[in-house]
Amino acid sequence: MVQFIESELILLKKEINEMWNLVHHQLERAGESVMNIDKELAQQVMICEKRVNAFELKIDSDIEEVIALYNPVAIDLRFVLAMLKINSNLERLGDFAEGLARFVLKTDDMVLDKELLKSLRLKEMVDAVISMLDCTQQALIDEDLDKATSVFVKDGLVDEINADATKVLSDYIKQHPDSTLACLNLVGVFRKLERAGDHITNIAEEIVFFIDAKVLKHNHNSIE
Secondary structure, rough: OOHHHHHHHHHHHHHHHHHHHHHHHHHHHHHHHHHHHHHHHHHHHHHHHHHHHHHHHHHHHHHHHHHHHHHHHHHHHHHHHHHHHHHHHHHHHHHHHHHHHHHHHHHHOOOOHHHHHHOHHHHHHHHHHHHHHHHHHHHHHHHHHHHHHHHHHHHHHHHHHHHHHHHHHHHHHHHOHHHHHHHHHHHHHHHHHHHHHHHHHHHHHHHHHHOOOOOOOHHHHHOO
């Protein structure tokens, strides 16, 4: 029985990593499409969203089967439960990528003010979110507690950029009133990136739970 469940858990981890790579690609393309108002790239993100949803359902089904057939306990049970929640968070990240793509598709054919995007630190925010996703994936692969907890600091940068964006956009609207609608839609872009950071933080918490049996939800300050 032990040998059978071990092989199933290895397969489950492989599936989660494949889902991770797909979502990573989605977020990268979505971020690039926003910065360049690239509608073709945004359309690719929209099409690929169906694959993300199908992957989530497949992994959910596989997890249910592992629990039903093998009744995992101790660290194996923690691993399975963590994978279940990570799978859900990855699917939500796919949703945020789709939301960014929708912004691009609804935006008039134009190039966003490059100076505005620089002031908003949009690229820095996208890069930070991608970096968080990379870090958590590597933390799971290596079962590295330090890598997992380092994500919490990175999320602080994402929150900071999101908080500053509102004032920057408000000042820009005062000087360019004809850009009000585009700026208001940009607020939604930053909100989605900030929420993506939150979900990646949730993933890091699940990795810590799996490795160290600590429940960190709502309690990052408890990390020793």
